[in-house]
Amino acid sequence: xxxxxxxxxxxxxxxxxxxxxxxxxxxxxxxxxxxxxxxxxxxxxxxxxxxxxxxxxxxxxxxxxxxxxxxxxxxxxxxxxxxxxxxxxxxxxxxxxxxxxxxxxxxxxxxxxxxxxxxxxxxxxxxxxxxxxxxxxxxxxxxxxxxxxxxxxxxxxxxxxxxxxxxxxxxxxxxxxxxxxxxxxxxxxxxxxxxxxxxxxxxxxxxxxxxxxxxxxxxxxxxxxxxxxxxxxxxxxxxxxxxxxxxxxxxxxxxxxxxxxxxxxxxxxxxxxxxxxxxxxxxxxxxxxxxxxxxxxxxxxxxxxxxxxxxxxxxxxxxxxxxxxxxxxxxxxxxxxxxxxxxxxxxxxxxxxxxxxxxxxxxxxxxxxxxxxxxxxxxxxxxxxxxxxxxxxxxxxxxxxxxxxxxxxxxxxxxxxxxxxxxxxxxxxxxxxxxxxxxxxxxxxxxxxxxxxxxxxxxxxxxxxxxxxxxxxxxxxxxxxxxxxxxxxxxxxxxxxxxxxxxxxxxxxxxxxxxxxxxxxxxxxxxxxxxxxxxxxxxxxxxxxxxxxxxxxxxxxxxxxxxxxxxxxxxxxxxxxxxxxxxxxxxxxxxxxxxxxxxxxxxxxxxxxxxxxxxxxxxxxxxxxxxxxxxxxxxxxxxxxxxxxxxxxxxxxxxxxxxxxxxxxxxxxxxxxxxxxxxxxxxxxxxxxxxxxxxxxxxxxxxxxxxxxxxxxxxxxxxxxxxxxxxxxxxxxxxxxxxxxxxxxxxxxxxxxxxxxxxxxxxxxxxxxxxxxxxxxxxxxxxxxxxx
Amino acid sequence: xxxxxxxxxxxxxxxxxxxxxxxxxxxxxxxxxxxxxxxxxxxxxxxxxxxxxxxxxxxxxxxxxxxxxxxxxxxxxxxxxxxxxxxxxxxxxxxxxxxxxxxxxxxxxxxxxxxxxxxxxxxxxxxxxxxxxxxxxxxxxxxxxxxxxxxxxxxxxxxx
Ligand code: FES
Ligand code: FES
Numbered sequence: 001x002x003x004x005x006x007x008x009x010x011x012x013x014x015x016x017x018x019x020x021x022x023x024x025x026x027x028x029x030x031x032x033x034x035x036x037x038x039x040x041x042x043x044x045x046x047x048x049x050x051x052x053x054x055x056x057x058x059x060x061x062x063x064x065x066x067x068x069x070x071x072x073x074x075x076x077x078x079x080x081x082x083x084x085x086x087x088x089x090x091x092x093x094x095x096x097x098x099x100x101x102x103x104x105x106x107x108x109x110x111x112x113x114x115x116x117x118x119x120x121x122x123x124x125x126x127x128x129x130x131x132x133x134x135x136x137x138x139x140x141x142x143x144x145x146x147x148x149x150x151x152x153x154x155x156x157x158x159x160x161x162x163x164x165x166x167x168x169x170x171x172x173x174x175x176x177x178x179x180x181x182x183x184x185x186x187x188x189x190x191x192x193x194x195x196x197x198x199x200x201x202x203x204x205x206x207x208x209x210x211x212x213x214x215x216x217x218x219x220x221x222x223x224x225x226x227x228x229x230x231x232x233x234x235x236x237x238x239x240x241x242x243x244x245x246x247x248x249x250x251x252x253x254x255x256x257x258x259x260x261x262x263x264x265x266x267x268x269x270x271x272x273x274x275x276x277x278x279x280x281x282x283x284x285x286x287x288x289x290x291x292x293x294x295x296x297x298x299x300x301x302x303x304x305x306x307x308x309x310x311x312x313x314x315x316x317x318x319x320x321x322x323x324x325x326x327x328x329x330x331x332x333x334x335x336x337x338x339x340x341x342x343x344x345x346x347x348x349x350x351x352x353x354x355x356x357x358x359x360x361x362x363x364x365x366x367x368x369x370x371x372x373x374x375x376x377x378x379x380x381x382x383x384x385x386x387x388x389x390x391x392x393x394x395x396x397x398x399x400x401x402x403x404x405x406x407x408x409x410x411x412x413x414x415x416x417x418x419x420x421x422x423x424x425x426x427x428x429x430x431x432x433x434x435x436x437x438x439x440x441x442x443x444x445x446x447x448x449x450x451x452x453x454x455x456x457x458x459x460x461x462x463x464x465x466x467x468x469x470x471x472x473x474x475x476x477x478x479x480x481x482x483x484x485x486x487x488x489x490x491x492x493x494x495x496x497x498x499x500x501x502x503x504x505x506x507x508x509x510x511x512x513x514x515x516x517x518x519x520x521x522x523x524x525x526x527x528x529x530x531x532x533x534x535x536x537x538x539x540x541x542x543x544x545x546x547x548x549x550x551x552x553x554x555x556x557x558x559x560x561x562x563x564x565x566x567x568x569x570x571x572x573x574x575x576x577x578x579x580x581x582x583x584x585x586x587x588x589x590x591x592x593x594x595x596x597x598x599x600x601x602x603x604x605x606x607x608x609x610x611x612x613x614x615x616x617x618x619x620x621x622x623x624x625x626x627x628x629x630x631x632x633x634x635x636x637x638x639x640x641x642x643x644x645x646x647x648x649x650x651x652x653x654x655x656x657x658x659x660x661x662x663x664x665x666x667x668x669x670x671x672x673x674x675x676x677x678x679x680x681x682x683x684x685x686x687x688x689x690x691x692x693x694x695x696x697x698x699x700x701x702x703x704x705x706x707x708x709x710x711x712x713x714x715x716x717x718x719x720x721x722x723x724x725x726x727x728x729x730x731x732x733x734x735x736x737x738x739x740x741x742x743x744x745x746x747x748x749x750x751x752x753x754x755x756x757x758x759x760x761x762x763x764x765x766x767x768x769x770x771x772x773x774x775x776x777x778x779x780x781x782x783x784x785x786x787x788x
Numbered sequence: 789x790x791x792x793x794x795x796x797x798x799x800x801x802x803x804x805x806x807x808x809x810x811x812x813x814x815x816x817x818x819x820x821x822x823x824x825x826x827x828x829x830x831x832x833x834x835x836x837x838x839x840x841x842x843x844x845x846x847x848x849x850x851x852x853x854x855x856x857x858x859x860x861x862x863x864x865x866x867x868x869x870x871x872x873x874x875x876x877x878x879x880x881x882x883x884x885x886x887x888x889x890x891x892x893x894x895x896x897x898x899x900x901x902x903x904x905x906x907x908x909x910x911x912x913x914x915x916x917x918x919x920x921x922x923x924x925x926x927x928x929x930x931x932x933x934x935x936x937x938x939x940x941x942x943x944x945x946x947x948x
Contacts, residue, residue, distance in 0.1 A: 016880070022863075686926075
């Protein structure tokens with residue numbers, strides 16, 4: 001096996017360009033004769049637009065053209081990629097999502113006009129000269145009020161502010177009611193999953209270009225999935241066929257979900273470039289990002305757990321209000337439903353479950369997937385609820401979890417929420433985490449804290465998630481308007497080097513390093529002989545991109561399938577040259593051998609023969625060595641694990657210190673441990689951010705209060721501890737060729753409940769009686785809970 | 789107006805308005821796109837450079853204020869033979885970067901820290917990075933990389 005094959009912590013090759021300032025991010029792209037656009041954005045949440053007077057601005061220096069909604073007559077709205085069916089079998093309410101506000105403003109930050117000029121400064125100056133005639137309307141911000149009172153509607157043409165009222169599984173409802181009627185104990189919690197802003201450090205950028213000589217439109221954009229953008233924008237918004245549209249997502253500075261979606265600015269720059277016959281560039285400021293990137297989370301939930309007299313879970317019932325914002329972002333409807341309800345069984349054997357989700361329109365920025373998307377919300381509710389149940393029942397939260405675990409011999413395990421877990425071993429990760437976190441030594445540490453006047457707490461949370469998104473036929477039945485396969489082309493060059501063109505996209509995950517490790521392993525050549533091409537629709541096969549921890553599980557599987565085809569063909573060529581039968585050819589360490597003989601041929605000899613086919617079975621085999629595969633998974637993958645957080649709370653101020661954080665994950669097989677651990681560190685960092693610091697806040701008029709890094713608290717180096725990460729508990733996925741599960745989101749899913757459980761443990765074991773505190777657990781919220 | 793400065797040892801000049809920030813000038817006028825812009829409130833540190841030997845967020849100063857100054861950016865950090873300097877190398881060795889967007893600022897901040905504190909503690913490193921946000925790494929491996937660059941023992945990456 002090559003030294004940089006599967007399982008090696010190979011250093012990342014992409015680091016060289018990022019460390020020397022030679023990365024090529026979208027904002028580094030400047031085209032000849034490029035114009036710049038500045039978007040005039042709404043500063044009120046809800047208003048009727050009576051008029052937009054651009055007459056003074058039109059003649060300002062450098063202005064090429066000012067666009068408003070009327071310039072987009074005949075242009076489609078931004079499409080929604082998922083249609084959810086409500087509990088009565090009716091489709092969700094789906095309003096138009098215009099590129100520029102049409103007649104009405106529905107959230108702060110919505111684009112009202114677009115000024116295109118020679119420089120950004122000129123565009124900005126001219127935007128200030130645009131006169132808006134608005135009639136302000138009352139804003140709908142609170143979700144429950146929005147549903148209860150339809151007197152103010154976000155969309156006049158809809159019947160209410162309710163996008164859908166979803167029941168899952170509707171057929172289980174009676175059995176759930178019955179189990180609650182018979183329960184020996186019921187625990188109830190009401191909690192909020194705080195609204196977040198993903199905040200990749202690179203703000204979004206779009207550069208549209210149109211070349212008259214070939215009639216091609218090109219969009220350079222900060223996207224996690226350039227083919228998806230090409231399809232949505234080309235087919236549904238601008239009416240440009242795919243062969244006349246190229247989308248390039250070069251180096252992308254983080255995504256975390258928020259760069260999946262198709263945004264108005266992308267369509268605008270592509271459209272305007274064609275109109276003006278000059279490239280048009282937009283670079284988001286951070287302030288714009290806060291009011292135009294899709295937000296995440298924002299659920300309000302009531303969850304109940306029924307237990308029998310022996311503390312076995314017998315049923316779970318939830319009611320969740322999920323914020324959609326003012327319009328439906330690309331995958332928004334799927335997040336609180338299929339990515340959330342299906343995970344409500346967690347790691348446990350609860351026989352019946354009923355999940356109700358009310359998705360609500362409000363005068364806020366659209367809400368969509370953010371790292372974990374639906375699964376963090378499910379995990380948080382469940383793991384908070386179990387801790388509270390243990391406290392009410394006066395049993396150990398660890399024992400209560402373990403007692404109700406799905407046991408290793410019960411896989412495959414069909415949950416009552418429509419998914420089948422293929423493998424897992426939840427006892428193993430729990431044991432591992434307890435050991436690494438030195439649970440046995442906790443009481444002594446707590447006593448030490450007490451002697452210093454501090455309250456120490458220990459919080460445990462398990463998680464399960466569904467990754468490797470997703471079987472296309474299944475998601476099609478669930479309302480997805482897309483397939484969710486992945487693609488790869490493996491092109492072997494004459495001298496043996498390999499280029500893999502993948503539909504997956506790396507924006508920090510390190511595919512340029514890990515994907516070659518897999519190919520190197522399969523063929524037995526050095527990973528440095530393999531190059532990865534991604535991020536450009538012009539030179540990669542149609543792919544669905546990177547999100548939902550799917551790249552290795554789905555994209556990697558496509559690459560393996562394509563490489564297998566290549567190897568099979570190469571073996572036939574080798575067999576011909578060595579005058580042996582195909583079935584006797586073995587490939588190992590880059591050498592083809594004939595079983596039972598000393599005949600051998602190097603990889604490079606065979607690849608050369610494929611392109612110089614002199615001694616070659618031309619009657620049976622085409623020349624060349626290049627294969628494409630599309631891989632459509634047969635199930636989701638189910639990474640799972642146990643996270644433990646240890647905190648100290650200062651009783652005088654309510655300030656939390658995170659002392660230790662331990663993550664024991666089962667990701668199945670691991671290709672590059674260094675990268676996997678980095679993914680967990682980053683996820684945990686974001687999860688701790690959600691639990692302690694981050695909060696996207698609106699006032700009741702719909703003004704965004706947290707619209708910069710002055711008001712939105714991002715985790716900084718001193719807020720986070722070193723993180724203990726383990727992935728040695730491995731139950732490989734049974735249905736993909738690499739046995740991998742995905743590791744990108746786990747950290748952000750498992751960490752918030754672990755931290756909140758730890759804080760509540762610290763308070764309750766020190767004489768307080770507090771069932772719950774909503775995130776973020778800021779000093780003032782903790783102090784207030786202690787001093788109520 | 790015309791602005792000249794020594795950037796990474798070379799004299800460079802370009803045009804700037806009074807309101808042009810140093811970060812914008814480096815990127816747009818001098819084509820040094822390694823310096824990144826991650827915010828508009830001077831809080832993310834992606835734009836960190838050195839001006840006359842001091843660590844500065846280049847979005848906090850006007851290009852005109854740097855007229856005649858010695859400026860160092862990420863593009864000038866590698867060794868003369870093109871190999872990574874010890875901080876850059878430690879970032880690669882310890883996986884101190886993912887998307888790479890915060891990385892130029894992190895490296896410039898780390899280089900500056902090690903100039904004044906050759907063997908910083910973990911707490912001192914975290915303190916020094918207070919002006920630099922990374923959304924990808926949870927800082928764990930950045931802290932490790934800086935410790936390693938200062939010649940201190942850190943547990944090997946991927947301990948298994
Ligand atoms: S761009 Fe300078 S601190 Fe963010
Ligand atoms: S590596 Fe992505 S922001 Fe730090």
